[in-house]
Amino acid sequence: MADLVEEEQQQVIGINEEGQNKVVTESEENNKRLHLEGQGEKDMPPASGNSIHRSSSRPQLDVSKAEIQSNVEDKYPTILLPNQSDDLSHLALDIGGSLIKLVYFSRHEGHSDDDKRKKSLKERLGLSNGNRRSFPILGGRLHFVKFETGKINECLDFIHSKQLHCGGLESRYSDAAADQNAIIKATGGGAYKYTDLFKERLGxxxxxxxxxxxxxxxxxFLLKAIRHEAFTHMEGQxxxxxxxHNDMFPYLLVNVGSGVSMIKVDGDGKFERVSGTNVGGGTYWGLGRLLTKCKSFDELLELSQKGDNRTIDMLVGDIYGGLDYSKIGLSASTIASSFGKTISETKELENYRPEDISLSLLRMISYNIGQIAYLNALRFRLKRIFFGGFFIRGHAYTMDTISFAVQFWSNGDAQAMFLRHEGFLGALGAFMSYEKHGLDDLMVHQLVERFPMGAPYTGGKIHGPPLGDLNEKISWMEKFLQKGTEITAPVPMTPVAGTTGLGGFEVPLSKGSALRSDASALNVGVLHLVPTLEVFPLLADPKLYEPNTIDLAxxxxxxxxxxxxxxxxxxLVDKAVASEGGTDDAKRRGDAFARAFSAHLSRLMEEPSAYGKLGLANLLEMREECLREFQFVDAYRSIKQRENEASLAVLPDLFVELDSMDEETRLLTLIEGVLAANIFDWGSRACVDLYHKGTIIEIYRMSRxxxxxxxxxxxxxxxxxxxxxxxxxxxxxxxxxxxxVDNSGADIVLGMLPLARELLRRGTEVVLVANSLPALNDVTAMELPDxxxxAAKHCDILRRAAEAGGLLVDAMINTDSSKENSSSVPLMVVENGCGSPCIDLRxxxxxxxxxxxxxxxxxLEGMGRALHTNLYAQFKCDALKLAMVKNQRLAEKLIKGNIYDCICKYQPAS
Ligand SMILES: Nc1ncnc2c1ncn2[C@@H]1O[C@H](COP(=O)(O)OP(=O)(O)O)[C@@H](O)[C@H]1O
Ligand SMILES: CC(C)(COP(=O)(O)O)[C@@H](O)C(=O)NCCC(=O)O
Ligand SMILES: [Mn+2]
Incomplete structure (x- = not known):
């Protein structure tokens, strides 16, 4: 049906004019947010009546009167902690010779939205509070921030401004005296050196x-809990x-901070510091500063990107008159002696380019660290070497040089790997040392990394963590706009040059792109800890499961x-602004959102792995999250409502039509109906163009x-x-x-509901699985009961099933048809736990x-859930994947077809 657009041009009644929008108040908004995202810290309710718990010497659990509430065989018993204050917050520090690293935790809001649907669902699924997992502590976010040790006052101000030393912002109203006893976990030499300062300044x-x-x-923790935390970096790749997880140990951990520690790790808490070197990050920064007069580490590193080390280093060719020293396998371009050329008596420091000095120095130190690491790996027969510490700074050349050294000297036997949270190992470890917070029990699927504005982009006075306050965020975006395009402008890559392949290289392959301001360069987001997330139990093999169909690598x-x-x-901005009544405030937020999201896109365009391993599902989710950051609760609210109403109006006719058919025709018509109605997708460019050309019902009919x-x-x-x-x-x-289920309107009402009705009629219980949070025009779990x-008003099958499923709680009270109820299988609704057009079933x-x-x-229905994700997913049970492909390129790539082609993929359980 590729010709669909042209053929239907005569239909002109538009369906995309905005209806009257209601401005949603903040409290309404907050009610709408479900599990995934807590409200900003500023909105946290003040802790009241819990100062007793806060007066303890450090953040800790109050386990008095704790009770286990579950069966013995329950894997995840609920532990009730009646006296636990819920504003628990932790901060941990690693105060090093060069940098202070902070890891802090902010709490999620409590879940107060235990609505009727959830209550009755719990009963139906046998989930009383007694055997449901409950996590009084963990739901929250981990933030990563760093400061220069020399500017420790900035760090103290930061801690103070966020009240991190006394349990976070929410405890602002707690007894001030209690804070005097607070204890913060700290590691690194500065924990000793600055004890008094912390006591004086923060108490x-x-x-x-x-x-x-x-x-x-x-x-x-990182290697176990964070998917794709580690990466290799070779020749720019x-x-x-x-x-x-079951085959992690042993490994060599090389932490390159000011100095370098090499630790052989055999298990949790099982390790030995086997070596180290005093030639480390401090050496590069210190010597580099002296020799180049650079004012900052980043400036020094950036200089190296324009350098040529041959003017500084003595190469084999310099000694051998331009020849290779082939007998021992050294090419003419191999560095014989770092800085060897600077022995020249005719030249002084000012005769050398700072760029070249910086590069030679960086290479010398990185190579040396790689070589010593390899020697230690050899000593203990370790094959894997993980490099951490802020010297690495995610810098391509540094990583390539270290990798090269390891690869070269080990003949490819050992492998250098790097860590996304490179500099935060110590601070995270200190954080883990708080007892009983349960962090070490967290599993990969319970962590979601997000990149809010402020985590990746802030510089200047704001450090690392997301700008919690909306106004702060907007004005930051506005300032950024005034400053021009320094963040969004693509940075040209340095041209690639070849290696000699022997013992060294003339010019590094990747010098890296321009360095960003400190915080943005961290390349780490905010880690959301969501203990209620689980791996979908019907995945055939979770280990083999990859949600994304398209590889954005x-x-x-x-x-x-x-x-x-x-x-x-x-x-999208138009819709979002209209959804908030088109006010000036909404326009300002819309503008800021557009800036913010464009900045994410540009960043990724220029540095594809800036946010770790990324799929289309992550990109689409990031867009929704970014909307939420600027408090667009539901950009397609009015469109969804209007399409629901229009579709519900014709639903009775559809039921009559369906009921007149024989079983076989009906089943085909139902599947056709689902595929046809999947055309209502406000995320597809082609479909949005189409909506200018007809009413919902016209487009639906045509599609059918x-x-x-x-x-x-x-x-x-x-x-x-x-x-x-x-x-x-x-x-x-x-x-x-x-x-x-996927979209609102015809998709759910005229497509999926009639299919659900057919299943119910056949005695199959039906669970409608919908989004927890809005995404485009997708229907949410909260909208479904209405x-x-x-629909149930026009259909007995649906009515009885919905009553049996507890969806029509009010209706149940008014009917005396309990007998009837028991004869129907239930129709239920559950939320899927996400707020994206795609679904990651892990x-x-x-x-x-x-x-x-x-x-x-x-x-699984729709492009997001059945094509972009899960097309190749295998399940333990029968699976049907239904979608209309609403993108030409995707149609060509996935099914060698055309836009508007359909997919009906059935995979019986094997
Ligand atoms: N903004 C920065 N300021 C100073 N040093 C930096 C910066 N970014 C990266 N570095 C490098 O990181 C090293 C410190 O690494 P880190 O892991 O924090 O160690 P330490 O705990 O010894 O401070 C510095 O010696 C320097 O080489
Ligand atoms: C965002 C979507 C996955 C939603 O599709 P749905 O799941 O509703 O079928 C889809 O609209 C999409 O891939 N859009 C981008 C492609 C395009 O505009 O052609
Ligand atoms: Mn959708």
């Missing part, structure tokens, strides 16, 4: 933790690696999708009429056989189906995970 005591213990605890794919998102931005089989992927007959039980195996109907209630809500336990059929 806190530093509880010292051993530096090596902390480095190892931090590294082990960065590749993320997933470390097998392919530069042409990345560029295409970044461009698509960029082009969609003006339309085009639904000719065979579809581009067409497993309908196999699915039909299973459903109608016409094959050899006369199997009973499915017990429970999970329907991952839609179902409206991280779903515990509610969905519970609902999945009895399910034997999964239906």
């Amino acid at each position: 806190v005591s530093l509880d010292k933790e051993d530096e090596m213990d902390c480095l190892v605890a931090g590294a082990n 960065k590749e993320f690696v997933q470390i097998d 392919d530069p042409s794919e990345l560029e295409y999708w970044l461009t698509i998102l960029s082009e969609h931005l003006p339309d 009429n085009k639904m000719r089989r065979p579809w581009r992927v067409d497993d309908f007959d196999v699915f039909k056989e299973r459903m109608l039980r016409t094959g050899d195996k006369k199997r009973p109907p499915h017990r429970r189906a999970l329907l991952f 839609i179902v209630a409206e 991280q779903v809500s515990s509610e969905l995970a519970a609902a999945a336990k009895d399910a034997d059929l999964i239906i």
